[in-house]
């Protein structure tokens with residue numbers, strides 16, 4: 635019980651998401667939802683040992699899609715990307731754990747599936763850069779920005795995971 639309250643306290647009052655409290659934003663894109671890859675992808679993060687903090691199926695609004703990919707607004711593929719992200723619901727998630735931002739990017743593979751190794755999500759499940767099944771934040775500041783875009787604070791669950799002492 636004491637551990638539970640200590641953990642809640644540290645999650646609520648932590649000034650930054652560091653160490654085992656680091657968080658990343660992961661989105662399973664519309665193509666992966668259509669191709670029934672949601673379970674496979676969620677399972678990889680669960681089995682790795684990361685903690686699920688939030689998960690929802692969302693049809694992203696125009697504003698949300700634009701804000702999310704604003705840095706890429708001058709790229710030639712930007713309008714196609716915005717259209718792709720509107721083509722169906724997205725599974726928006728927050729995962730937490732030690733080095734989760736960098737490790738999740740490794741688990742995703744490269745932006746272009748052709749350059750992604752087998753064993754990575756993009757290496758295993760897709761072939762086209764324009765249908766690359768998953769998004770993952772590229773840095774801690776991006777993760778903080780993206781989590782606040784996609785989730786309201788109350789949607790981030792504070793919960794004690796019994797397996798944590800077997801992971802750390």
Ligand code: IDP
Nearest residue numbers: 706711715744745763764765766768769770772
């Ligand atoms: P990332 O998703 O690996 O971080 P970014 O460069 O941030 O890659 O690009 C965001 C998304 O834009 C990619 O995941 C992919 O869906 C799309 N994208 C990137 N490059 C291309 C391209 O050359 N053609 C079409 N779509 C692209």
Ligand code: MG
Nearest residue numbers: 769770771772
């Ligand atoms: Mg990116």
